[in-house]
Amino acid sequence: MSGADSFIAVIPARHASSRLPGKPLADIAGEPMVAHVWRRAGESGAARVVVATDDERIRDALAPFGAEVVMTRADHPSGTDRLAEVAERLGLADDAVLVNVQGDEPLIPPVLIDQVATRLFDDPEASIATLAEPISDVETLFNPNAVKVVRALSGRALYFSRAPIPWDRDAFSRRPELLETDAWLRHIGLYAYRASFLADYRDWPPSPLERLEQLEQLRALHHGHAIQVALARVPHPAGVDTEEDLVRVREILDERGHRGGS
Secondary structure (H helix, E strand, C coil): CCHCCEEEEEEEECCCCCCCCCCHCEEEEEEEHHHHHHHHHCCCCCCEEEEEECCCCHHHHHHHHCCCCEEECCCCHHHHHHHHHHHHHCCCCCCCEEEEEECCCCCHHHHHHHHHHHHHHHHHCCCEEEEEEEECCHHHHCCCCEEEECCCCCEEEEEECCCCCCCCCHHHHHCCCCCCCCCCCCEEEEEEEEEEHHHHHHHHCCHHHHHCCCCCCHHHHHCCCCEEEEEEECCCCCCCHHHHHHHHHHHHHCCCCCCCCC
C-alpha cells in the first residue's frame, strides 16, 4: 500500500463488558486478548496502530509490547464516537483514513484490514467502507443478531437490517429449509472511516431507523453518506463475546502453536 493510501488502525478496547467483564485483558496463550488484536493489526499495511481505551489497566497491560495507547473518555456511546475522539486527539487531517478493528477479534486476518481500507481509497466520494460475506444457511439469514446488507451495482450499501433482506416474496411465504442462491449477504463489522466523517458523526443524534434496528451505520445512510461494501477475500472468524467464545479462541491458537511473545 502506497504512502498516499496509508491508514491508521484503531482498536477500541473497553474494560467494561456486560457478558464478559475485563474482556480485553482475558488471557489467551499467555497474553491479553487485546495484544493479539494489536499484533494482527500490526501485520496489516497500517502505517500506525493505536489502541483506544478508557482504562489504565489496559494501557498498562500493553506497555510491555510497546503498543501506542490513546486514553479516551469513558462516556462514549459507541466505538465510532471513540474513534472520533482519537482522530481529534491525534490531529488527523480530514482525509485521513482510520480502520476500526474490534478489540475482541484476536483472530482477525490482516488481509481484511487492508481490504476495507483499500475499498475506501477506491471510492473517494464514500465516507465509510465495510465488508460482507455470503449467507449460505437459513438459520443465519433469519437470525436477528446476524446483520444483513444489500448493495447497489456500485458496491455501495442500500440498507442494513437485522431482518432477512432481500425478502424472497414466493419462497419466504413460509420459512425455507435451504437457500438456493447467494443473494443474501451478512455484514462484517469491520469499518474504514474518513476523519472528516467521524467529526460530523458525533454531532448527529441517532436516526429513527437506527433506533429501530439498533444499527449505528444507518445514521450515516440517513445523512446521505455513502458506504462501500466489499466481499471479504477470506473468511472472517467470529470474535469473543462469551466465555465459550474465549475457550474456542484459546483452542484455535493452541492448535496453531502460538505462545506468548511469539
